[in-house]
Amino acid sequence: MAANDEQTSTQGEVPERRTQFADLIRRRRSELNESLDVFARKAVDRASDTRVTRGWIYRLETGEPVTPPVYEELRALASACELPVEQLQDAAGQQFHGVDPLKSGSSEATAYVRKLDRVPADQRDRLLRLIDTLVPPEE
Structure with a gap:
């Protein structure tokens, strides 16, 4: 706790x-x-x-x-x-x-997540929407 x-x-x-x-x-x-x-x-x-x-x-x-x-x-x-x-x-x-959370994922996923922080905010939003169309978020 x-x-x-x-x-x-x-x-x-x-x-x-x-x-x-x-x-x-x-x-x-x-x-x-x-x-x-x-x-x-x-x-x-x-x-x-x-x-x-x-x-x-x-x-x-x-x-x-x-x-x-x-x-x-x-x-x-x-x-x-x-x-x-x-x-x-x-x-x-x-x-x-x-x-x-980055250590608990695959090394490939970790690399993508670390790169995502360097993507400009407007492009990041578009990229996340694209990812959501390919793999919808779990409810």
């Missing part, structure tokens, strides 16, 4: 605290120019009616310990962020479990 990030290692060092997921949520809410209340009202998974509370989002954004989100909560947050759930899964895996 996130609370364990603060523990001291045997050498007396405090390990690096991961914040990829919190940073993504905070940044996206800012980009959407939404208050915490508005954002939390949008954080609903329509399939399961799972909701993410304002308090949980606040604690996440301010660096307080939170319980890692389950998949339905990730879908709810993806809805509020207007982002693909896979993007939130990757960031949550990094923050809460130390998983590097």
